[in-house]
Amino acid sequence: MSVNFDHCEHGLPRFLCRRCDEIDRCRGEPGRPSGEATQAEVAEHRILATIAAAEEVRNPSGRLIEQTISDSAAPLTSEMVAAFPPEDEFDVQVATRKGAVRVGTALERTIAKENVTAVARRTQANILLELAQSAKLFHAPDGTGFADLDINRHRETWPIRSRGFRRWLTRRFFEQEAGAPSSEALKSALNLIEAKADFDAPERHVHIRVGELEGKLYLDLGDEAWRAVEIDSAGWRVIDNPPVRFRRSAGMLPLALPVTGGSIKDLRSFLNVDSETDFVLVVAWALACLRNCGPYPVLALAGEQGSAKSTFTAILRSLLDPNTAPLRALPREDRDLFIAANNSHVLAFDNVSGLPAWISDTLCRLATGGGFAVRQLYADQDEVLFDATRPVILNGIEEIIERPDLADRALLLTLQPIPEERRRPEQELWVAFEAERPKILGALLDAVATGLKRLPETRLEKLPRMADFALWATACEAVLWPSGTFLLAYRGNLNDVVEGVLERDPVAVALRAMMEARTVWTGTATNLLEDLTGVVSERMAKSKSWPTVPHVLSGKLRRAATFLRKSGINVEFDKDKKRARTRTTTITKIQRSSAVEKLGAEPSAASAPSDNSKKVGESSGFSLSEERTQNGNEDDVSERSDQIVRDNSLEDKGPDAADASDATLPVQSAPTETPAGRWSARL
Structure with a gap:
């Protein structure tokens, strides 16, 4: 129990102030001793008056200790903890009561632990984790963590380790705490967020610029609203919040907003x-x-x-x-x-x-x-x-x-x-x-929608190396130009590619020159290197591009075998059955008809007379500048009256004075018979 003293205007307890006592005596307050009273009576009167005016205040610590002694398992209420007296007074009271010292010490430790936990819960890392709860986490098939963010009523997808996500999280922290998080707290928070995305979130595919879902294509426009173009067999349209996830990398710019009505x-x-x-x-x-x-x-x-x-x-x-x-x-x-x-x-x-x-x-x-x-x-x-x-x-x-x-x-x-x-x-x-640009992109999207519609039923008799590309381009060409236009152009380009690559390969050039005078060659790589070296010039044989060992020659032939086969020369590598650990190379000259068929440029049927009333690709405004077939025999070399390669032999074939001097020169090689209408050359 404690006593609250009533202080006077002089700053002292009233029962100790003599000046106040003299004033009270003059006033003649009832209940006070008379002036003839002794000092002892006056002091007793002051004490009784003070006790009567005292206010009783219960000390919660005493109640706690009494309850702990009677029931050690009794719960501790928050009101009791809030009303604890100062630590020194609490320790004195605990020390005066036997058996309560242990309870007070454990209580102090519990209170201290709760205070530390409350402070830890408000660290910067924990605040960042709380702010990241609004993001929808997921991970890609390779384990990369991503987050979907709701920004200005649209969804944005950012990798958790990207600069975009770190900026978003830092801004959220500043808006709430009016400060910047430390780099260590941000790093710790990102580590935990990434772990949650990997183990506690679903898996989704993330695309860049072009994505696909359930047979529909989606083209990321790259604008600030994160819109996309949805393309299916029925057409295309611009949508908000596409169902597929796109990510934005540094340097990406928005596409033009496509419009209809354009032409390719x-x-x-x-x-x-x-x-x-x-x-x-x-x-x-x-x-x-x-x-x-x-x-x-x-x-x-x-x-x-x-x-x-x-x-x-x-x-x-x-x-x-x-x-x-x-x-x-x-x-x-x-x-x-x-x-x-x-x-x-x-x-x-x-x-x-x-x-x-x-x-x-x-x-x-x-x-x-x-x-x-x-x-x-x-x-x-x-x-x-x-x-x-x-x-x-x-x-x-x-x-x-x-x-x-x-x-x-x-x-x-x-x-x-x-x-x-x-x-x-x-x-x-x-x-x-x-x-x-918007109209051109719209025309391309029209062709893509047509390709999605026609691709399941598109078939080609012969598939080139890039078969899927050829099928897709063929399926899309219906709204651009007549059927077969792309395949004809693609095969012609492949033919030019074959000739161009072979002309830049010295081994292929030498091999084609060697096979001009023969149809089959068989031997080892060593024999072939000797024969090919004899065909080329001395300068070429000493250049860095010419192989000097047989296994290098075999590697170059294997790499060029596909194009050589398309040009009419077949190269095969076999093991010699008679001699162990001996490889033979067989080079065969393919007949012209077979080579043309392998090259994919087989002669086409004669075209019907052109009708000027309907030009090629009239529906899309696309027309070829000239007809590819001039007459019915244009593709058949054997039936043409005007050969593509003319005979450039001298008109005057009679003997002259130079023949006598030419006869004295040594013969460099045996003459080979050249068929009519063909040409041959020595490298």
């Missing part, structure tokens, strides 16, 4: 294509880019200075996958190339002077699908995997594709130089293109 021929005026056939191939490549899966052919542009190769590449990139850096240099290693493919849908490389063997193989994997693995930094066993299939554009002055495996996956176009009187200022060109 509007694209022709912005591209320096040499023929309508090349334009058909460019449009087919663009249609392949609007698909979510490959294979994607490599578009290779060649041409001298002033042929608008860079502008050609930039326009296609701006139409299909715009970026702040549309044209880039070739990377120096596989890792950089796959990182670029992981962050862009279309890869465009400008002014390429040559393709090393390793990057040629990597481009093959990008065209038809492949991956790349590298050890993760600061780890001994973990790997970082890159898996991508992307459309690629290459441009250079020379025809840079030399290896047959990449050439078989490519579309090679040669651009002609633009005359000075036909040149346009670049700014004027881009202004005109920006005005037509």
